[in-house]
Every structure is written in structure tokens, then in C-alpha cells.
Amino acid sequence: MTGSLQDKVIVVTGAGRGIGREIALLCAAEGAKVVVNDPGVASDGSGSSWAPAEEVVEEIKKRGGTAVANFESVAEAVPAGKIVKTATDHFGRLDGVVNNAGILRDMIFHKMSVEAFESVIKVHLMGSFYVSRAAARLFREQESGSFVHFTSTSGLIGNFGQANYAAAKLGIVGLSKSIALDMNRFNVRSNCVAPFAWSRMIGSIPTETDADKTRVAKIQQMGPEKIAPVVACLLGDAAKDVTGQIFAIRMNEIFLMSQSRPIRSVQRSEGWTTQSIAEHAIPALKGSFYGLDRSSGIFSWDPI
Numbered sequence: 001m002t003g004s005l006q007d008k009v010i011v012v013t014g015a016g017r018g019i020g021r022e023i024a025l026l027c028a029a030e031g032a033k034v035v036v037n038d039p040g041v042a043s044d045g046s047g048s049s050w051a052p053a054e055e056v057v058e059e060i061k062k063r064g065g066t067a068v069a070n071f072e073s074v075a076e077a078v079p080a081g082k083i084v085k086t087a088t089d090h091f092g093r094l095d096g097v098v099n100n101a102g103i104l105r106d107m108i109f110h111k112m113s114v115e116a117f118e119s120v121i122k123v124h125l126m127g128s129f130y131v132s133r134a135a136a137r138l139f140r141e142q143e144s145g146s147f148v149h150f151t152s153t154s155g156l157i158g159n160f161g162q163a164n165y166a167a168a169k170l171g172i173v174g175l176s177k178s179i180a181l182d183m184n185r186f187n188v189r190s191n192c193v194a195p196f197a198w199s200r201m202i203g204s205i206p207t208e209t210d211a212d213k214t215r216v217a218k219i220q221q222m223g224p225e226k227i228a229p230v231v232a233c234l235l236g237d238a239a240k241d242v243t244g245q246i247f248a249i250r251m252n253e254i255f256l257m258s259q260s261r262p263i264r265s266v267q268r269s270e271g272w273t274t275q276s277i278a279e280h281a282i283p284a285l286k287g288s289f290y291g292l293d294r295s296s297g298i299f300s301w302d303p304i
Contacts, residue, residue, distance in 0.1 A: 003029065004233070005235060007032075009035070009094050010097075010235060012027065013038075013083065013131060014100040014102060016053045022227065025063075026225075028063070033068075034065070035091075036053045037069075038101075044103055044104060045119055048071075050071050070082070074126075074128075074130060075130075076122075076130070084097075084135050094139070096235040097132060097146075097147050099149045100150050101124075103124075105119060106165070109163045121164060124172065136183065140186045145187075147179060148192075151173050151176075152194050152195075153196075153295035153299070156295075157295045158292065158294050159296075160294065173259075191246070193234070195248075196222050226251055230249050250299065251304055253303065253304050266281050
């Protein structure tokens with residue numbers, strides 16, 4: 001039976017482990033030729049190893065698929081461009097890009113270093129830009145292509161100790177929407193996925209209390225293989241009309257996430273003063289203010 005991605009060429013960044021690995025394996029199973037990109041760094045971005053990417057390529061080949069490894073970092077423009085070049089050099093074209101690569105440097109905001117902030121922004125946000133920019137010329141020329149970028153409810157909703165990660169992930173939403181708008185005329189699609197899944201990226205969650213242990217046990221049920229089918233679908237022709245959207249995936253649940261729109265307004269024909277804003281505007285708008293929510297508070301029920 002022909003797969004949904006038959007003969008398409010797909011780049012998956014950060015594909016040596018976790019969610020990226022499962023995406024690469026499923027894309028290959030659906031008939032795609034896959035560039036498995038991963039420099040093999042630790043979850044904080046340190047070190048390097050070719051083994052993770054090579055192991056995924058071997059697994060794909062063992063299952064009868066086609067893949068090639070790439071070990072470049074997404075965090076700089078030139079190496080990121082080489083990831084795309086690997087696809088064209090080996091397979092002659094490119095049909096889809098999954099911007100999954102990421103690192104974590106969690107820290108409470110007043111203690112966060114400039115280096116910790118910049119390093120996370122470079123991998124997540126700049127990396128998504130660099131790889132997408134390298135692919136965009138090809139997509140424009142062939143008048144087809146699909147981007148799937150990884151965001152997070154840490155940015156969409158909020159979380160403690162992740163100002164760098166949240167800023168990067170919400171920036172990716174803006175990047176994706178801009179790509180969708182700018183490249184729609186060329187049949188190029190761009191969407192975001194916010195995954196709930198256990199991986200080494202969140203394996204450092206503290207488990208000191210019973211409540212912590214219960215929470216982590218629930219997260220561990222959410223395997224990375226649950227994310228891959230949505231990503232593979234968004235890369236395929238069946239999703240040719242889907243662009244500019246944000247999906248969250250939690251076990252067997254798929255959520256379409258909201259995007260910023262006006263929800264309440266006030267006006268005065270004579271204009272506003274500092275005093276009238278304090279006395280009228282803020283009290284009138286306050287009923288629609290958002291609380292200091294965290295992702296775990298909004299998704300408060302057990303995964304299905």
C-alpha cells in the first residue's frame with residue numbers, strides 16, 4: 001500500500017531521540033525519504049555525538065525505508081543551510097521541514113543568565129528561522145512545501161522558570177504565521193504543533209513530593225509516538241488546505257489552539273486621560289483579564 005508521504009523528501013531536525021525520532025520513523029514508514037538531523041547534544045546543548053542520528057537512519061533502513069543522517073547544528077545560518085542541502089544532494093528535492101530541534105536551560109527569571117536566554121533562543125527560534133529560510137527558496141521554485149514547527153504551551157499559556165523557552169516558542173508561532181501568510185501564494189503551508197510527551201527534554205522535572213511524582217507518572221504515559229501522526233498528516237497532501245494553525249497533542253487528544261483576537265473593548269469619544277483609564281477602562285476590561293495561568297492548570301484533567 002502506498003504511504004501518505006510516498007517519495008516525498010522530509011527534513012526532521014532533532015530527530016535522533018524522542019519526538020523527532022518517532023516523526024522520522026513514521027515519515028519513512030509512510031514512504032518519505034528522510035534527512036535525520038541531530039548533532040547529538042545533551043538536553044542543555046552541550047557535547048555532541050553522531051550516534052543518535054546514525055541509529056535512527058539504521059532503524060529506518062532496517063524497516064525498508066530510505067534515510068540519510070546529518071549532524072549540523074540549527075543554531076547558525078550556514079550549518080542550518082547544509083541540512084537542507086543534504087536533502088537536495090541526496091534526494092534531489094525537498095517537500096517538508098519539521099523544526100523539532102531544541103534544548104532547555106530552565107531558570108527562574110531573576111537568576112537567568114544572558115547566555116542561558118540567548119542559547120535557547122538561538123536553537124529554537126533562530127534555528128527554526130535558519131532552516132525554514134534555507135528551504136523557502138526551494139519551496140517557492142517548486143510551488144509546494146510544508147513546514148511544521150514545534151511550539152509549546154509554556155509559551156502559549158505559561159510556565160515557571162522558562163522565560164527563554166517560552167519566548168522562543170511563542171516567537172515560533174509568529175514566525176509560522178508569517179511564513180503561512182507570505183508563502184500561501186506559492187502553495188507553501190506552515191503550521192505549529194505543541195506536544196505533550198515524555199522525553200529527556202522534560203526528564204529533569206523535580207519529583208520531591210507525592211504530587212510531583214503523580215504528575216510525572218501521568219506525563220510518562222504520553223509517549224512521543226503519539227505526536228508523530230499529526231506531524232506526518234500535516235506534511236502530506238491530505239492537509240493541503242491546512243495552514244497558519246496551532247495544534248496541541250496530548251495522548252489521544254488533538255486540540256486546535258486559539259490565536260490572539262480582541263475580546264473586549266472600551267471607548268470614549270473625547271479620548272482618554274490617565275485618570276479615566278484608571279477609573280473606567282481598567283475596571284471595564286478587568287472581567288476579561290487573564291490570570292497567571294500555567295499549562296498544567298489549563299490542562300487539568302488526565303490525558304485520554
